Amino acid sequence: MAASFAKFKETFVFNFIEGARWKYITNGLLVTLEVTFFSLLLGIAIGVVVAMIRSSYDQMKDELRPGLGSTLLKLLNEISRLYLTVIRGTPVVVQLLIGYFVIFVSSTNTVFVASMVFGINSGAYITEIIRGGIMSIDQGQFEAGRSIGLTYIQTMRYIIIPQAFKNVLPSLANEFIALLKETAVCGYIGLMDLTKGGDVIRGRTFTAYMPLLAVALIYLILVIFFSWLVGKLERRLRSSER
Amino acid sequence: MSAEPILSVRGLQKHFNAGAVHALNGVNVDIARSEVLVVIGPSGSGKSTFLRCLNLLERPTAGSVIFEGTDLTAPRVNINLCRRRIGMVFQHFNLFPHMTVLGNLTLGPIRLLGKTPAEAEKKAMQLLERVGLADRSDAYPSQLSGGQKQRIAIVRALCMEPDVMLFDEPTSALDPEMVGEVLDVMKELAREGMTMVVVTHEMGFAREVADRVIFMDEGLIVEEGTPWEIFENPQSERLQSFLAKVL
Numbered sequence: 176m177a178a179s180f181a182k183f184k185e186t187f188v189f190n191f192i193e194g195a196r197w198k199y200i201t202n203g204l205l206v207t208l209e210v211t212f213f214s215l216l217l218g219i220a221i222g223v224v225v226a227m228i229r230s231s232y233d234q235m236k237d238e239l240r241p242g243l244g245s246t247l248l249k250l251l252n253e254i255s256r257l258y259l260t261v262i263r264g265t266p267v268v269v270q271l272l273i274g275y276f277v278i279f280v281s282s283t284n285t286v287f288v289a290s291m292v293f294g295i296n297s298g299a300y301i302t303e304i305i306r307g308g309i310m311s312i313d314q315g316q317f318e319a320g321r322s323i324g325l326t327y328i329q330t331m332r333y334i335i336i337p338q339a340f341k342n343v344l345p346s347l348a349n350e351f352i353a354l355l356k357e358t359a360v361c362g363y364i365g366l367m368d369l370t371k372g373g374d375v376i377r378g379r380t381f382t383a384y385m386p387l388l389a390v391a392l393i394y395l396i397l398v399i400f401f402s403w404l405v406g407k408l409e410r411r412l413r414s415s416e417r
Numbered sequence: 418m419s420a421e422p423i424l425s426v427r428g429l430q431k432h433f434n435a436g437a438v439h440a441l442n443g444v445n446v447d448i449a450r451s452e453v454l455v456v457i458g459p460s461g462s463g464k465s466t467f468l469r470c471l472n473l474l475e476r477p478t479a480g481s482v483i484f485e486g487t488d489l490t491a492p493r494v495n496i497n498l499c500r501r502r503i504g505m506v507f508q509h510f511n512l513f514p515h516m517t518v519l520g521n522l523t524l525g526p527i528r529l530l531g532k533t534p535a536e537a538e539k540k541a542m543q544l545l546e547r548v549g550l551a552d553r554s555d556a557y558p559s560q561l562s563g564g565q566k567q568r569i570a571i572v573r574a575l576c577m578e579p580d581v582m583l584f585d586e587p588t589s590a591l592d593p594e595m596v597g598e599v600l601d602v603m604k605e606l607a608r609e610g611m612t613m614v615v616v617t618h619e620m621g622f623a624r625e626v627a628d629r630v631i632f633m634d635e636g637l638i639v640e641e642g643t644p645w646e647i648f649e650n651p652q653s654e655r656l657q658s659f660l661a662k663v664l
């Protein structure tokens with residue numbers, strides 16, 4: 176017992192303390208959180224815009240009079256649908272490689288590239304979340320807004336989106352948790368995230384189990400912590416239901 | 418009443434589901450300034466559709482709606498500008514649940530009429546005072562009774578200083594004991610000279626307040642006249658049988 180503990184301690188020191196190798200883990204963790212956070216922000220921005228295009232088109236397609244506005248909306252709608260199909264139809268690792276080696280070739284900032292790719296990727300899923308949120312709002316809310324003279328955009332901005340957003344907040348938080356895990360493939364473009372950090376230690380120390388299990392444990396703790404926060408958030412939202 | 422009607426409806430038709438449902442089949446009516454027009458008729462006769470065509474919440478299939486000299490169905494009409502002057506009150510209130518009462522009342526004036534929040538709140542508080550709800554200005558809609566919600570909804574429309582008010586069964590979703598407080602507010606509005614188009618099943622209200630009553634059936638105006646003509650001296654068989662059911 177004492178012997179195996181001593182062995183564990185030795186391995187631990189070798190893997191994390193010597194050469195300050197723990198920094199691979201902490202720095203990697205920061206990068207992971209950074210990429211996840213920026214991706215979510217970008218994803219929400221894209222999601223709101225694309226969801227508005229998709230649902231305004233669905234709502235107005237029968238009413239639209241031919242003209243520049245309707246042509247533009249039709250075009251935007253087609254672009255949005257293409258975006259959703261392509262993003263959801265291809266693996267995120269492939270998108271990451273294409274982002275790094277094809278689209279953002281001139282950028283050396285891998286955090287930026289990864290955030291863009293994951294933001295654009297999660298934007299597609301967040302679009303569907305927000306679209307569901309918009310559709311869950313009673314049509315009467317929309318009519319009340321329009322009846323006082325608000326434009327379509329104003330009605331969305333002041334009345335529909337705030338309510339929809341509150342409804343989808345838990346789903347967005349879950350998207351954050353999913354992203355946290357998905358970004359583990361960032362090592363493909365040489366980004367030193369949490370996973371890659373653990374892998375680098377493994378390469379240096381040739382003891383695989385310790386750094387990799389540590390990485391897994393950190394992900395697990397983060398996910399459990401954020402899930403707990405989401406649960407709290409959901410209860411708060413439900414109790415403040417107005 | 419001035420000669421020029423505030424609202425003039427000509428040959429109004431509305432079809433749904435690619436023509437499968439004919440909700441309106443050519444409605445003609447003029448509404449004078451300060452007139453209270455009550456619309457009655459059986460379920461599915463097109464009353465709501467008629468009302469919703471007046472502010473283009475439904476786009477008419479054919480015909481025209483001329484509001485203060487502007488044909489709302491014409492291309493390039495800025496419908497949002499016109500809607501500011503056409504208030505609407507819904508059966509289910511449709512208050513904005515994420516805003517306080519004051520937030521509901523000042524959204525339009527601040528965003529559309531360019532009022533400062535202070536100006537908008539002052540006006541809102543004056544109107545709240547008049548419907549007896551000044552003390553609920555910070556409440557959220559979920560904290561109000563049905564009758565209170567509907568009075569707030571009326572005030573929300575009034576805050577835009579409309580020239581005409583449309584009501585679609587404003588008391589139908591209320592518990593019976595709350596109907597009176599909403600009708601009282603509407604009666605007062607009528608007394609002050611507001612132009613009103615009211616779809617309702619409250620025949621008492623129609624008799625007392627209406628200047629004119631129209632009876633709709635199957636998307637057409639079957640009969641129109643003063644409350645006395647409609648209720649005491651109905652001509653058509655359809656109106657007679659309708660009244661026999663509801664009175």
Ligand SMILES: Nc1ncnc2c1ncn2[C@@H]1O[C@H](COP(=O)(O)OP(=O)(O)OP(=O)(O)O)[C@@H](O)[C@H]1O
Nearest residue numbers: 433434438439440459460461462463464465466467
């Ligand atoms: N959005 C819609 N899509 C399809 N059909 C509709 C729609 N709105 C109304 N209708 C149909 O049009 C007809 C008239 O409906 P409307 O709601 O105007 O009647 P109403 O007189 O207001 O009835 P009620 O007293 O029940 O409110 C009905 O046959 C109804 O089913």
Ligand SMILES: [Mg+2]
Nearest residue numbers: 464465466586
């Ligand atoms: Mg109706």
